[in-house]
Structure formats: C-alpha cells, structure tokens
Amino acid sequence: MSLKRKFQYVYTISSAVIAAALVLGILLSVKGMDMLTNTLDNNEKAIELYRAVTKEHNTLKLYFEDAQTILPEQIDEVRNDTKRILKKIPADYNGMNEEQYIVIQSIHNTYDSYDTIYRSITESNLSEKEYRNAIDNCYKAQNYLEDYVKKYESITVSLGNEQYNGQKKLFYIIPVICIIIAFVVIVLFIWIRLFMSRSIVKPILMLSDEARRISMNDYSGDDIIIKGDDEISLLIKEFTEMKHSTKNYIVTLKEKHKVEQQLEHMRFEMLKNQINPHFLFNTLNLIAGTAEIEDAVTTEKMINTLSRLFRYNLKTQTSIMPLEQEVKIMDDYMYLQQMRFGQRIKYMCDVDKECMDELVPAFVLQPLIENAIIHGLSSSSKGGLIYVRCFKKEDKMWLSVADTGIGIERDKLKNIRRYIDNIFLSPDTKPAATAENDNKSDADNGIKRKTVGVGIGNIAYRIKGMYNNSGIKIYSVKDRGTVIQIFFDNYSK
Structure with missing residues (x-):
C-alpha cells in the first residue's frame, strides 16, 4: 500500500470518527433543547392565557360596575388579546394528552359562550332585569373560564415537569458525549503520531544513520529491515541494495588492486629469474659444442634436449x-x-x-x-x-x-x-x-x-x-x- 493511500485511510477514518461523534452530540443537544423549548413555550402560553383571562375579567367587571372608568375601546383591546392567545392554543388532540385536550376544548367552548353573552349585553336592547341576568351569566362564564384556565395551567406545568424529569438525563449525557469526543480526538492524534513515527520518522532516522555510517566508509552496519511496499519501504530497500552493490564494488576494487600488486611482484621476480636461465642456457650451448667436438653423442643429445626445454620455457x-x-x-x-x-x-x-x-x-x-x-x-x-x-x-x-x-x-x-x-x-x-x-x-x-x-x-x-x-x-x-x-x-x- 502506498504512503498516499495510507494517509487517505488515516484521514478518512479520523474524519469519520470525529464527524460521527459531533453529529451524535449535536443531535442529542438539539433534542434536549427542543424538549426544553417546547416545555417553556407551553408554560408561557398557559401563564399568558391565565393573565389575559384574569385581566379581561377584572376589566369587564369595572366596566359593568363603573362605566365611566373603563372605555369600550379598552374592553375591545383586552378581549382581542385573549382571543389572540387562544388562537395560539388550538384544541389539537395529536399535540397534547387527553386531559389537556378536554380542558382546552372546554376553555374554547366556555369562551365562545361567554363571548355570545357579552355580545348580547353590548349589542341588544335588554330590559333592566334581562341586563342584570346577562351580567350574572357573564360573570359565571368568566368564573368557569378562569377555573378551566387555572386547571390548564396546572396540567401544562405538571406535564412540562414530567417531560423535563424524563429528558433530564440528556443534559447529563451531552457533557459525557463532549468528553468522549475529546477523548476520541486525543486518541486519534496519538494514533496518527504513532503511525507517522512508525511509517515515516523512524525509517527516515534509521536511513539517515545508515547513510552517515556509509559516508565514513563503514559498511558493517546491519541492514534496515522494514515491512510494507510503500514509498518509504521501497526507498530503504533500494538503498540497502545500493549499499551492498557499493560494498561489493569496493571489495572487487581492493581484490583487483591486490592482484595487480601480486602480478607486478611476479613480473619483477620473473625479470630477476631470467638472468640465471639465460646464463644457464648459454652455458649449456657451450657445453654441447664441446661435447660435439669430443664426440660425446649422448651427452650432446642430453644437453640439446635440456636447452630446448629452457628455450621453450623462456620464449x-x-x-x-x-x-x-x-x-x-x-x-x-x-x-x-x-x-x-x-x-x-x-x-x-x-x-x-x-x-x-x-x-x-x-x-x-x-x-x-x-x-x-x-x-x-x-x-x-x-x-x-x-x-x-x-x-x-x-x-x-x-x-x-x-x-x-x-x-x-x-x-x-x-x-x-x-x-x-x-x-x-x-x-x-x-x-x-x-x-x-x-x-x-x-x-x-x-x-x-x-x-x-x-x-x-x-x-x-x-x-x-x-x-x-x-x-x-x-x-x-x-x-x-x-x-x-x-x-x-x-x-x-
């Protein structure tokens, strides 16, 4: 595997682990914050509805009992505020539990009845008796409405507390997830450091030491043993082969120089030794001539034979x-x-x-x-x-x-x-x-x-x-x- 591919694997694995840990932490955080936001929002709506109903009740009471203190425009403003809040809290069976649904449905129905009574008071010409009866009915409807709103507020707060207690462990898990992410990142950095040290730094240092030793003409060091087929491994293997080739070449040169010295010595020895054979060869020729004069045939033949041997050896x-x-x-x-x-x-x-x-x-x-x-x-x-x-x-x-x-x-x-x-x-x-x-x-x-x-x-x-x-x-x-x-x-x- 090449060094480039190794780095790609390390980068991919590290990125995947860190990304997975971050996504998990973000999801848990979003879920916890969403739950907390919903709980606080529901509680705020319930409290806001209770305040609006109570304010409308008090304002309407002042209007009926002391018409000069409260203007009709103020009554309309308070009523519109209550209606606006009620629209934020629809009777949705899928978005709340059964008890909440019943109470909020009752609130909407009661407010509709109350609104009908109020309109009959303000828009119809009633007798004094009918007017009094309508006001009493209006107060009763407001009392029921306040009771339902209190009950809704109580239920909403209670459900919010239950949800918070049920999801509270998420707020403990999130810091743990952060610690785990930090630990994973530290482990990854340690692993990357060890990988770099084992795959690049250590082989390069070994190669540098070996090159320094060879530069001092010392080839006695052990060969660098490394596994793998990446660029660093191939470099070290080629360096080792070059080291042996250079060592063998130097040994060959030394042997060649030694042989040349021996040959030179042999030539010198041969030059010295040629003196005696030449002298002996000339002397034998002289003796052979003397033997021929004296008619010593066998002696002459032996001397001539020996002379031919020397001549062959010399020439x-x-x-x-x-x-x-x-x-x-x-x-x-x-x-x-x-x-x-x-x-x-x-x-x-x-x-x-x-x-x-x-x-x-x-x-x-x-x-x-x-x-x-x-x-x-x-x-x-x-x-x-x-x-x-x-x-x-x-x-x-x-x-x-x-x-x-x-x-x-x-x-x-x-x-x-x-x-x-x-x-x-x-x-x-x-x-x-x-x-x-x-x-x-x-x-x-x-x-x-x-x-x-x-x-x-x-x-x-x-x-x-x-x-x-x-x-x-x-x-x-x-x-x-x-x-x-x-x-x-x-x-x-």
Missing part, C-alpha cells in the same frame, strides 16, 4: 600452444627423466593426429608428468609406466596422464577431489597458487594447496579461467596407480 609468452608443440616438449622432458632413472621408468604417448593442431593451455602436461614421477614412481624400486593420451570425445578435448606408481591414499584423494571441485564450482577464477594465498583461498575450503600440489592447483585455476565447460577428474588406487584427466571444450572465454 613462451602466450597462454595457449598447439598440442604438437606440447607433445615435443613432453618427449624431451621424458627423455631426460629416462636418462636419469634408466629402465625403471617407461613412457608411452598416444595422441590422435586430428588433435595435433588443437590449441591447449601451455605447460599443461609437463607438471602432471613431473608429479607422476615424483609422487608415483620415484619412490618405487620397480619404477613403472607413464601413459599419456590425447583425444577428442563429445566435442571436448581430453588430456590424460596415467602412471602405475604407488597411488594415492583414500583420504588424501578425497581431499584433492574436493579441492579441485571447489575450484570449478567457485563463481570467479582465483589467481594462481602462491605462498600468500595458500591459506586464504575460498575455494580451498580448509585444504591447503601444499596438501594437493601447486602444479595441479595452478592447472585447475588456468583451465577454469580459460574455458567455460571444463574440469579435472582424478582416479587412483593404492599401490596400483593414478589417472588424471583434463577435459575442456574448443571455445575459450
């Missing part, structure tokens, strides 16, 4: 060579080894003709043959056979070096295989084996290169770095021999 700068050249160097190397060990070491080479022109990693066979002699055959008094094969199978080039030596112990073979497998399973190709990297390689998985052999380790790294689909297989049986097979496709990286 080979590329990482790949034709297989034919590698086989020639391998033959020269084995000639020297056979001259050293005599008949103890036998050598066979089986290379398909179609493979002679294929490009293979330089110096890929000689280290394997050297390991076979040193670790497999030299310690055996009987010696043994070294059998080299080169062939193609399933669009892959296969190089195989086998010996009939003492073999490899099971635990050591297991460690060597795990070491080689880790090299080919690692995502990036490591540098060649060095003394410094001997104890640090991630691919070693706790196995030191000296346990496996620097030569085969270097070959594994080179094969992995040069070819996508490549590998090394090792088979060995104790006291029977060892086979090392290298395979790779024809497409280098």
Whole structure:
C-alpha cells in the first residue's frame, strides 16, 4: 500500500470518527433543547392565557360596575388579546394528552359562550332585569373560564415537569458525549503520531544513520529491515541494495588492486629469474659444442634436449600452444627423466593426429608428468609406466596422464577431489597458487594447496579461467596407480 493511500485511510477514518461523534452530540443537544423549548413555550402560553383571562375579567367587571372608568375601546383591546392567545392554543388532540385536550376544548367552548353573552349585553336592547341576568351569566362564564384556565395551567406545568424529569438525563449525557469526543480526538492524534513515527520518522532516522555510517566508509552496519511496499519501504530497500552493490564494488576494487600488486611482484621476480636461465642456457650451448667436438653423442643429445626445454620455457609468452608443440616438449622432458632413472621408468604417448593442431593451455602436461614421477614412481624400486593420451570425445578435448606408481591414499584423494571441485564450482577464477594465498583461498575450503600440489592447483585455476565447460577428474588406487584427466571444450572465454 502506498504512503498516499495510507494517509487517505488515516484521514478518512479520523474524519469519520470525529464527524460521527459531533453529529451524535449535536443531535442529542438539539433534542434536549427542543424538549426544553417546547416545555417553556407551553408554560408561557398557559401563564399568558391565565393573565389575559384574569385581566379581561377584572376589566369587564369595572366596566359593568363603573362605566365611566373603563372605555369600550379598552374592553375591545383586552378581549382581542385573549382571543389572540387562544388562537395560539388550538384544541389539537395529536399535540397534547387527553386531559389537556378536554380542558382546552372546554376553555374554547366556555369562551365562545361567554363571548355570545357579552355580545348580547353590548349589542341588544335588554330590559333592566334581562341586563342584570346577562351580567350574572357573564360573570359565571368568566368564573368557569378562569377555573378551566387555572386547571390548564396546572396540567401544562405538571406535564412540562414530567417531560423535563424524563429528558433530564440528556443534559447529563451531552457533557459525557463532549468528553468522549475529546477523548476520541486525543486518541486519534496519538494514533496518527504513532503511525507517522512508525511509517515515516523512524525509517527516515534509521536511513539517515545508515547513510552517515556509509559516508565514513563503514559498511558493517546491519541492514534496515522494514515491512510494507510503500514509498518509504521501497526507498530503504533500494538503498540497502545500493549499499551492498557499493560494498561489493569496493571489495572487487581492493581484490583487483591486490592482484595487480601480486602480478607486478611476479613480473619483477620473473625479470630477476631470467638472468640465471639465460646464463644457464648459454652455458649449456657451450657445453654441447664441446661435447660435439669430443664426440660425446649422448651427452650432446642430453644437453640439446635440456636447452630446448629452457628455450621453450623462456620464449613462451602466450597462454595457449598447439598440442604438437606440447607433445615435443613432453618427449624431451621424458627423455631426460629416462636418462636419469634408466629402465625403471617407461613412457608411452598416444595422441590422435586430428588433435595435433588443437590449441591447449601451455605447460599443461609437463607438471602432471613431473608429479607422476615424483609422487608415483620415484619412490618405487620397480619404477613403472607413464601413459599419456590425447583425444577428442563429445566435442571436448581430453588430456590424460596415467602412471602405475604407488597411488594415492583414500583420504588424501578425497581431499584433492574436493579441492579441485571447489575450484570449478567457485563463481570467479582465483589467481594462481602462491605462498600468500595458500591459506586464504575460498575455494580451498580448509585444504591447503601444499596438501594437493601447486602444479595441479595452478592447472585447475588456468583451465577454469580459460574455458567455460571444463574440469579435472582424478582416479587412483593404492599401490596400483593414478589417472588424471583434463577435459575442456574448443571455445575459450
């Protein structure tokens, strides 16, 4: 949910709760005020009617008994006032209770009778006796009218009191509603504050702290964990990914710089080491010339073979060579080894003709043959056979070096295989084996290169770095021999 929608929900819920509370309070207030207004209005009308009837009675009495004191216009004004008030209080059965209806109906009827009597007195020519009787009847009607008005006033006041007492709890509820509204508003503001703190303020502060730490080149802080999919959450997730990308980039740069330093050191060492091989190469050529003069054929051949090995070692700068050249160097190397060990070491080479022109990693066979002699055959008094094969199978080039030596112990073979497998399973190709990297390689998985052999380790790294689909297989049986097979496709990286 986006941050905008969250705010819309918060605003809608808060507004709805506050509006509902306000509407409820207003409705209760209006109802209470309406009840109170009706009660006061009815009481006022009843009192006003009683005053008007009483005033009319007293005025009329003065008029009949002392005509000179009260003028006819005053009588008409008082009577019109009473009629006006009576019109405000109609006999409505739906708007009052039964007792009120009966009394107000009686008041209207009595006033009509009284009005008829009054008109007969003022508008008809009555005899003295009839005049007296009419006045008496008028007084009686006014007395009845006053009694009914008193009764109506009493009933109205009594009903008003009952209504007030019945609705009085509303006047206690209204303050409670106001308090509830205030409480709800406070709770809403607290909730909004917590929501803002949890969704915006706290993540932003955490992001600021992490950015400040990264600005000081410190990437050791824990990642910011946040749930949700709003804009703040997406910002923090993207920031975390950027942090890891930057950290990995810096680590890569450091490793690259370290590798460059190692390469520079290796170039310097190679430059120094070239002095002795050149001197030795020139000396061997001199000795070979002397041996030819003295007719020492075998010595001359050995010296020339060794010279070719040195020349190949010094002049080979590329990482790949034709297989034919590698086989020639391998033959020269084995000639020297056979001259050293005599008949103890036998050598066979089986290379398909179609493979002679294929490009293979330089110096890929000689280290394997050297390991076979040193670790497999030299310690055996009987010696043994070294059998080299080169062939193609399933669009892959296969190089195989086998010996009939003492073999490899099971635990050591297991460690060597795990070491080689880790090299080919690692995502990036490591540098060649060095003394410094001997104890640090991630691919070693706790196995030191000296346990496996620097030569085969270097070959594994080179094969992995040069070819996508490549590998090394090792088979060995104790006291029977060892086979090392290298395979790779024809497409280098």
